[in-house]
Amino acid sequence: MANNPAATTRTIDPDEEAALLEAIDRWVEREVQPIVMKHDHGDIYPAGLVEQMKEMGLFGATIGREYGGLGLPATTYASIVSKIASHWMALTGIFNSHLIMAAAVERFGTPEQKAHWLPKFASGEIRGGLALTEPDAGTDLQAIRTSATRDGDDYVINGTKTWITNGIEGSCFALLVKTDPKAEPRHKGISLFIAPKQEGFSVGKKFDKLGYKAIDSAELVFDNYRLPKENLIGGVEGQGFYQATGGLELGRINVAARGVGMADGALRLSTEYAQTRRTMGKPICEHQAIQLKLGEMATRARAARLLVEDAARAYDRGERCDMEAGMAKYFASEAAVANASEGMRIHGGYSYSKEYEIERFYRDAMLMCIGEGTNEMQRIIISRQWVKRNPA
Numbered sequence: 001m002a003n004n005p006a007a008t009t010r011t012i013d014p015d016e017e018a019a020l021l022e023a024i025d026r027w028v029e030r031e032v033q034p035i036v037m038k039h040d041h042g043d044i045y046p047a048g049l050v051e052q053m054k055e056m057g058l059f060g061a062t063i064g065r066e067y068g069g070l071g072l073p074a075t076t077y078a079s080i081v082s083k084i085a086s087h088w089m090a091l092t093g094i095f096n097s098h099l100i101m102a103a104a105v106e107r108f109g110t111p112e113q114k115a116h117w118l119p120k121f122a123s124g125e126i127r128g129g130l131a132l133t134e135p136d137a138g139t140d141l142q143a144i145r146t147s148a149t150r151d152g153d154d155y156v157i158n159g160t161k162t163w164i165t166n167g168i169e170g171s172c173f174a175l176l177v178k179t180d181p182k183a184e185p186r187h188k189g190i191s192l193f194i195a196p197k198q199e200g201f202s203v204g205k206k207f208d209k210l211g212y213k214a215i216d217s218a219e220l221v222f223d224n225y226r227l228p229k230e231n232l233i234g235g236v237e238g239q240g241f242y243q244a245t246g247g248l249e250l251g252r253i254n255v256a257a258r259g260v261g262m263a264d265g266a267l268r269l270s271t272e273y274a275q276t277r278r279t280m281g282k283p284i285c286e287h288q289a290i291q292l293k294l295g296e297m298a299t300r301a302r303a304a305r306l307l308v309e310d311a312a313r314a315y316d317r318g319e320r321c322d323m324e325a326g327m328a329k330y331f332a333s334e335a336a337v338a339n340a341s342e343g344m345r346i347h348g349g350y351s352y353s354k355e356y357e358i359e360r361f362y363r364d365a366m367l368m369c370i371g372e373g374t375n376e377m378q379r380i381i382i383s384r385q386w387v388k389r390n391p392a
């Protein structure tokens with residue numbers, strides 16, 4: 001298998017990993033679970049949990065130790081994401097998007113950019129995300145229109161980004177722009193900047209969403225926003241499309257890990273409910289119709305976990321794993337949707353009450369099929385890779 005230039009080979013001592021995952025379990029149980037419903041229903045940003053996440057080092061989870069991060073391998077990181085997502089998926093978005101921004105700087109930034117930004121990203125002092133999508137460009141990212149025009153030692157940026165996770169609470173974003181709108185092929189005219197909030201950078205509307213509550217998704221507006229040339233990631237124009245999509249393997253493993261967590265969480269809630277709810281004189285888990293559902297849900301959750309572990313291990317070995325990460329993302333996100341949906345049926349009428357948690361999984365799960373490349377595109381990418389690896 002070809003090497004993956006974007007990946008870094010990382011390992012962790014098994015005892016250290018076990019202690020870390022146990023600490024995450026304890027934190028989720030003590031701090032997250034008791035407040036999730038209040039924050040989800042009220043769409044309230046979990047500022048207190050963010051402070052705790054800073055202390056635990058989660059904002060530097062995948063940033064190298066030399067920059068103050070935890071330097072975790074993808075396998076350990078995926079386990080952390082799954083554990084948190086099995087209780088509250090939205091919480092993982094606060095550090096996932098931030099870490100994808102950080103990964104772009106760590107992989108493609110100049111030594112000066114890494115030294116300046118990464119320690120601040122790792123500590124959580126500066127938090128943010130990835131600003132790629134525009135009102136008329138999501139899947140077709142090469143159609144973006146936000147422009148950066150060179151003016152002396154600066155670039156002047158104009159345009160609008162939409163649906164940006166952490167858009168309100170974050171203070172810095174990896175911003176995808178056109179430095180040469182006429183370039184052919186189009187990707188050669190695209191560049192990626194480190195864009196802190198300052199004059200010319202404002203937040204437009206905040207989206208009112210079906211799910212993924214409490215975490216802010218917003219429009220970002222750039223009006224003669226001026227950045228020094230030192231903020232161009234890697235210092236060379238025309239690399240932005242590669243830099244933004246170069247992080248997608250890790251991004252897909254992240255989303256897949258969220259899918260695993262959600263599939264597990266929906267299974268956990270349904271298993272508990274099926275053993276306590278009684279009809280016809282017995283717990284509903286003793287009815288065959290419910291047993292068929294739980295059997296499928298448990299199998300799906302396990303298969304999704306194994307696919308994610310497989311992709312993450314390949315990533316940690318430094319292998320190219322776009323197909324494996326795509327399969328994991330596709331399968332695990334669909335598993336989350338299917339398990340949440342079956343969980344709703346198992347909960348019967350109570351599934352429709354906000355007093356039960358399963359409805360949050362139902363509202364949140366669909367996002368996993370859209371983010372980090374829609375599942376339609378995912379299958380096309382898998383197929384292209386599959387055919388390439390299996391020439392006739």
Ligand SMILES: Cc1cc2nc3c(=O)[nH]c(=O)nc-3n(C[C@H](O)[C@H](O)[C@H](O)COP(=O)(O)OP(=O)(O)OC[C@H]3O[C@@H](n4cnc5c(N)ncnc54)[C@H](O)[C@@H]3O)c2cc1C
Nearest residue numbers: 130131132133137138139140163164165217371374376377
């Ligand atoms: C809650 C939320 C958070 C988000 N966070 C971020 C963020 O932090 N940063 C960011 O940059 N973006 C973010 N996004 C945007 C997200 O990445 C895009 O919505 C996604 O890439 C899809 O783009 P689109 O919505 O423009 O859909 P479109 O690209 O318009 O696609 C519409 C439909 O057409 C299909 N389709 C499109 N092209 C093809 C094709 N060539 N072949 C087959 N099918 C195709 C798609 O699969 C989809 O089913 C977020 C979105 C949401 C909902």
